[in-house]
Amino acid sequence: MQVKQLSSVQGRRASCVRDRLDGGDTEGEYTLLRNRVSKLAAATAAGAMLMAAAACGGSDAKDETSASASSAAPEAKAKAKVGLAYDIGGRGDQSFNDAAAAGLDKAKGEFGLETKELETAPGETDAQKEERLRLLASSGFNPVIAVGFAYSASVKKVAAEFPDVKFAIIDDADATGPNVSNLVFAEEQGSFLVGAAAALKSKKGNVGFVGGVEVPLIQKFEAGFVAGAKAVKSDIKIQTKYLSQPPDFTGFNDPAKGKTAAQGMYDGGADVVYQAAGGSGGGVFEAAKAAGAMAIGVDSDQAKTADAAVADVIITSMLKKIDVAVYDFLKNFTSGSVKAGESRYDLKAGGVDFSTTGGKIDDIKAQLDEYKQKIVNGEITVPTTP
Numbered sequence: 001m002q003v004k005q006l007s008s009v010q011g012r013r014a015s016c017v018r019d020r021l022d023g024g025d026t027e028g029e030y031t032l033l034r035n036r037v038s039k040l041a042a043a044t045a046a047g048a049m050l051m052a053a054a055a056c057g058g059s060d061a062k063d064e065t066s067a068s069a070s071s072a073a074p075e076a077k078a079k080a081k082v083g084l085a086y087d088i089g090g091r092g093d094q095s096f097n098d099a100a101a102a103g104l105d106k107a108k109g110e111f112g113l114e115t116k117e118l119e120t121a122p123g124e125t126d127a128q129k130e131e132r133l134r135l136l137a138s139s140g141f142n143p144v145i146a147v148g149f150a151y152s153a154s155v156k157k158v159a160a161e162f163p164d165v166k167f168a169i170i171d172d173a174d175a176t177g178p179n180v181s182n183l184v185f186a187e188e189q190g191s192f193l194v195g196a197a198a199a200l201k202s203k204k205g206n207v208g209f210v211g212g213v214e215v216p217l218i219q220k221f222e223a224g225f226v227a228g229a230k231a232v233k234s235d236i237k238i239q240t241k242y243l244s245q246p247p248d249f250t251g252f253n254d255p256a257k258g259k260t261a262a263q264g265m266y267d268g269g270a271d272v273v274y275q276a277a278g279g280s281g282g283g284v285f286e287a288a289k290a291a292g293a294m295a296i297g298v299d300s301d302q303a304k305t306a307d308a309a310v311a312d313v314i315i316t317s318m319l320k321k322i323d324v325a326v327y328d329f330l331k332n333f334t335s336g337s338v339k340a341g342e343s344r345y346d347l348k349a350g351g352v353d354f355s356t357t358g359g360k361i362d363d364i365k366a367q368l369d370e371y372k373q374k375i376v377n378g379e380i381t382v383p384t385t386p
Helices: 014-020 025-080 096-111 126-140 149-162 189-202 218-231 255-267 278-291 323-333 362-377
Strands: 083-087 113-116 144-147 167-170 182-185 206-212 239-244 273-275 294-299 313-321 341-345 352-354
Touching: 083 096, 083 126, 096 113, 096 144, 096 294, 096 323, 113 126, 113 149, 126 144, 126 149, 144 149, 149 167, 149 182, 167 323, 182 323, 189 206, 189 218, 189 273, 189 294, 189 313, 189 352, 206 218, 206 255, 206 278, 218 239, 218 273, 255 273, 255 278, 273 278, 273 313, 273 352, 278 294, 323 341, 323 362
Parallel strands: 083 113, 083 144, 144 167, 167 182, 182 341, 206 239, 206 273, 273 294, 294 313
Antiparallel strands: 313 352
């Protein structure tokens, strides 16, 4: 009887052993059996313990394993890895890229994200951009954010290679896919408002626009600016200059070119110049300072981000809230609610606006707010092409 019942008895609780004994066993018989089993167990403990666990203690083991996995899960989920690829100029451009960086920093602090930031180089090819995105996706970063329309073809290609990775691209609606979110803005609407501001503040009836690269996106800034200025003064003179033509994108990161272009406008009679030129905008501010004139910033509130030596020439900035778009995307990702397709940030959504830092447009703010409301209500439709 001892050999026959060995595998059932070993490793079980006392109650399990009692249940398997023949009915009517006395406590003494149980004690005798237990002692005999203990001696035999020395030779076969490992196998008997496994069998006993399956017969009587299996549910306890499962509970412990399940509890361990459950306690580890929240920690793994909280450590999402976010990859971000900047446009030309990178973090520190005081404008476009810095706005994206601000959104990333805010989300990192709130959601406990691990982040990796990579920068582009002037004159690089689409293949190089693809490799940057591919490096992030293959290294376990999910989601991956591409800052700027220049990544359009690269995002479309690489996103298809990594269907389980979520991608977001700023300023582009052409790179589509089931795992691609397009974060776009109504730049023309915000530019309309600063165009109106330029016309209202100009004493000479002569203003200027400096664009970084002549591409459809930057032409939206120009179109809105011109429309806003003409809404205030139909015969106002507007000078326009682009710093480079595609595929040359150095116009977004060449302050010297920006300074030269703006100086030519001030020399030509302009007293307010609006720049949509990324890192080149710093040169526009330098020219305004030298000419004792006014300038308008873009993307970020540049009266706060520009060099202190030139910040006082900036009367307002067209706020393009890239930081909000990046933050919203990452918030939705962490909550599992991110969606593919276009998310448009316009005046109504609070995605674009004008800044009032420094109080230099306080005297015209009410008029600008009237124009804003007319755009939101649909009374004014702002053009997107010059």
